[in-house]
Amino acid sequence: MSQTTLAFPTVEEEIWRYSRIGELQLDRFAAGTTTVTVENADGVQVQGSDAASLVGSGMRSHPDIFAQLNTEHGAVIALHIGKGKVHPSTVVITHTLSQSGIVAYPRLVIKADENSEITVVERFVSPDGTDSLIVPVAEVHAAQSARVTYLAINELGNSTWQIGHQVxxxxxxxxxxxxxxALGGDYARVRAEVRLVGQGASAQQTALYFADGNQMHDFRTLQSHEAPRTHSDLLFKGAVKDKSKSVYTGLIKITEEGTKTEAFQTNRTLTLSSGAWAESVPNLEIDTNDVKCSHASTVGPIDDDQRFYLESRGVPPEIAERLVVFGFFDEVIERLPASDFVAGIREKVIAKLGSVS
Amino acid sequence: MTTLEIRDLHVSVGTTQILNGITLTIKSGEVHAVMGPNGAGKSTLSAAIMGKPGYTVTSGSILLDGKDVLAMPTWKRAVAGLHLVMQYPTEVPGVKLSEVLSEALTARNSSLPNLNKTINEEATRISFDTELVNRAVNVDFSGGEKKRNETLQLAVLKPKIAILDELDSGLDIDALRDCAKRVEDATNEDQLGALVITHYSRLFEELKPDFVHILAKGRIVKSGGPELADELERDGYAAYAEVAK
Structure with missing residues (x-):
C-alpha cells in the first residue's frame, strides 16, 4: 500500500461534507489501545506474523488518512476460516475504551476461504464521558462461495468519537x-463499502442508528459492482432526537463489467424532535446497460396518520410513538444476525426513546 | 345507558366550512345511519368526533354522558368509550394488532386475562385469518381484511358508541356481511350504540338502523326511520341536494 501520508480531510471534500471533521484535533490524543476480548474464535484466530500478513486482504488502498493510520498503528485481530469450513459459533470481539485522551486503531481482518462460513460481532464500548477517539477498520475477504456475516455495534459513551471503515x-x-x-458516540462515522468483484457475488448492508442529545451519526456507503450478475441490497434506517444529527450519503457504482447487476439502496430517517436534523443523499454511477437499480430515501417525522390510528384505539401518545418507532425499526431488527444481541439492542432503543416530545 | 350528544356542530378543514350545524343524539343499543352523497361531510363528521388533526370544530359541542368530548385528546375519547372504524384503515408497519390491543386495553385499565384467546375467538367469529393478528396492522391487507381487522378491534375493545365510517367501502359481500353482523350483534349483546356513516343501504341487510338521517352540504336535512333508506335507494339523493341549498 501507498506510503505517502494522506492529507487531513476537510468538509470541502464531498465524502466529508456535513461531517464534524473540522472539530477534530488529532494531536489532542495519545496513541493507545482498547481492552479487547475475543470469544468463540478457537480454530479461526491467527496471531503474530500470520495475522500481519492478512492485513490488506480486503482493503486494497487507503481511502483516507484514518485508514492509513490504522494500517500503521493498528492492533490486528485476524480471523481466517479454511476452505469448506463452517465456524460453529458467533465470534464476539469486544473493544472497551475506558480512558480519556487516547486514540485507538483496532484492525479486524476476516478472511474466508472458498465455501466457508463465519459470523462475527464486533462491539465498541466506552463509558460516558470518555473523551477519546476510536478509528476501527474491519476488512472482509470472501472467497468463492464463502458466506461472511459481520455485525458492528457502537455502544460508545457520549464523549467518544469514532471514525470507522468497513470494507x-x-x-x-x-x-x-x-x-x-449505531447507538453511541459523540460523533460516530462509518464508511461502509462492499466491492463485488466476482460473478454472482451478493452483498447485504444494513444499519440501525439512533442518535439523541448532541450526537451525530454519519454514514458513507458504497456498493461497487465490478463483475456480472452481482447483487446488493442496502437498508439503513435511523432516528434522530433532541438536537442530534445524522448523515447518510450512499453510492451505487456499477462498472462496465457489472452487466445484469441488481442493486438496491434505501435510507430512511425519522426526525423525532424539531431540533434534530438529518440529511440523506443517494447517488448512482452506472457505466453499463442492462442493470436493475433503485434507490429511495426519506427524512421526516412520524407519520401523522399512523399516530392518529393508534391514538384512536385509545393508545396514549407516548406509547403510540414508541410503537411506531419500533415498527419503523422492525424490518432492520428482523434482519439482524446473532440473536443473542437483539434483546439488548431493543432495550437500548427503548431507553433512548424515553419520553419523546 | 350511554348517550352521545352532538349539538349544532360546525367543523372546518383549513378555511373551508364543511359541517354547518349537526345535531344528533345516539343512545346505547341504537343504530343511527347517516347517509349522504359524496362531499356531504360524512367523513368529516367521523373525524371531528374522534379529534383527527386538521379538523377544527368552530362551534357546537359533543358530549358523552355529559362529558365534554372536544376537551379530550383522541386517545381519551377512545378510552371514554368512543370507537372509530375507519374508511381507509392506516397501515402501521412493524406494529402488530396484538400489541395495539394490549396497549389500548392497558390504557383502559382493563387487561384481558387471556387477550390472545379473546382475539382468536373474535377473529374466528368474523372469519378473520388469525395469521394476520401477528402481522403488521393493515400492511398488505386486502380491503376485506382491513375491515375485518377494524371490526375485530371493536369486538375486543367493547366501546360504548362506535362510529363506522363507510364500513361497506372496499370489501366484498362476504366480508361486508361478517362485519355488519358482528356490529349488529354488539348492539344487541353489549348495547353498543352505532353511528353508521354510509353511501348505500346494502349495509342495512345485516345491520338494521333504527334511525336514518340524510346529510347534505354539511347539514342533516331529513331524519326518519328505516323507510327513509328505502326511499333513498329508490330515488337517490338529488332531492336533498336541493333542500340543502
Whole structure:
C-alpha cells in the first residue's frame, strides 16, 4: 500500500461534507489501545506474523488518512476460516475504551476461504464521558462461495468519537452481510463499502442508528459492482432526537463489467424532535446497460396518520410513538444476525426513546 | 345507558366550512345511519368526533354522558368509550394488532386475562385469518381484511358508541356481511350504540338502523326511520341536494 501520508480531510471534500471533521484535533490524543476480548474464535484466530500478513486482504488502498493510520498503528485481530469450513459459533470481539485522551486503531481482518462460513460481532464500548477517539477498520475477504456475516455495534459513551471503515470484497458467488448498529458516540462515522468483484457475488448492508442529545451519526456507503450478475441490497434506517444529527450519503457504482447487476439502496430517517436534523443523499454511477437499480430515501417525522390510528384505539401518545418507532425499526431488527444481541439492542432503543416530545 | 350528544356542530378543514350545524343524539343499543352523497361531510363528521388533526370544530359541542368530548385528546375519547372504524384503515408497519390491543386495553385499565384467546375467538367469529393478528396492522391487507381487522378491534375493545365510517367501502359481500353482523350483534349483546356513516343501504341487510338521517352540504336535512333508506335507494339523493341549498 501507498506510503505517502494522506492529507487531513476537510468538509470541502464531498465524502466529508456535513461531517464534524473540522472539530477534530488529532494531536489532542495519545496513541493507545482498547481492552479487547475475543470469544468463540478457537480454530479461526491467527496471531503474530500470520495475522500481519492478512492485513490488506480486503482493503486494497487507503481511502483516507484514518485508514492509513490504522494500517500503521493498528492492533490486528485476524480471523481466517479454511476452505469448506463452517465456524460453529458467533465470534464476539469486544473493544472497551475506558480512558480519556487516547486514540485507538483496532484492525479486524476476516478472511474466508472458498465455501466457508463465519459470523462475527464486533462491539465498541466506552463509558460516558470518555473523551477519546476510536478509528476501527474491519476488512472482509470472501472467497468463492464463502458466506461472511459481520455485525458492528457502537455502544460508545457520549464523549467518544469514532471514525470507522468497513470494507468487504466478495468473490464469485460469495455472500457478504454487513450490519451496523449505531447507538453511541459523540460523533460516530462509518464508511461502509462492499466491492463485488466476482460473478454472482451478493452483498447485504444494513444499519440501525439512533442518535439523541448532541450526537451525530454519519454514514458513507458504497456498493461497487465490478463483475456480472452481482447483487446488493442496502437498508439503513435511523432516528434522530433532541438536537442530534445524522448523515447518510450512499453510492451505487456499477462498472462496465457489472452487466445484469441488481442493486438496491434505501435510507430512511425519522426526525423525532424539531431540533434534530438529518440529511440523506443517494447517488448512482452506472457505466453499463442492462442493470436493475433503485434507490429511495426519506427524512421526516412520524407519520401523522399512523399516530392518529393508534391514538384512536385509545393508545396514549407516548406509547403510540414508541410503537411506531419500533415498527419503523422492525424490518432492520428482523434482519439482524446473532440473536443473542437483539434483546439488548431493543432495550437500548427503548431507553433512548424515553419520553419523546 | 350511554348517550352521545352532538349539538349544532360546525367543523372546518383549513378555511373551508364543511359541517354547518349537526345535531344528533345516539343512545346505547341504537343504530343511527347517516347517509349522504359524496362531499356531504360524512367523513368529516367521523373525524371531528374522534379529534383527527386538521379538523377544527368552530362551534357546537359533543358530549358523552355529559362529558365534554372536544376537551379530550383522541386517545381519551377512545378510552371514554368512543370507537372509530375507519374508511381507509392506516397501515402501521412493524406494529402488530396484538400489541395495539394490549396497549389500548392497558390504557383502559382493563387487561384481558387471556387477550390472545379473546382475539382468536373474535377473529374466528368474523372469519378473520388469525395469521394476520401477528402481522403488521393493515400492511398488505386486502380491503376485506382491513375491515375485518377494524371490526375485530371493536369486538375486543367493547366501546360504548362506535362510529363506522363507510364500513361497506372496499370489501366484498362476504366480508361486508361478517362485519355488519358482528356490529349488529354488539348492539344487541353489549348495547353498543352505532353511528353508521354510509353511501348505500346494502349495509342495512345485516345491520338494521333504527334511525336514518340524510346529510347534505354539511347539514342533516331529513331524519326518519328505516323507510327513509328505502326511499333513498329508490330515488337517490338529488332531492336533498336541493333542500340543502
Amino acid at each position: 468487504a470484497v466478495g468473490e464469485r458467488d460469495s455472500t457478504v452481510r454487513m450490519f451496523t448498529v
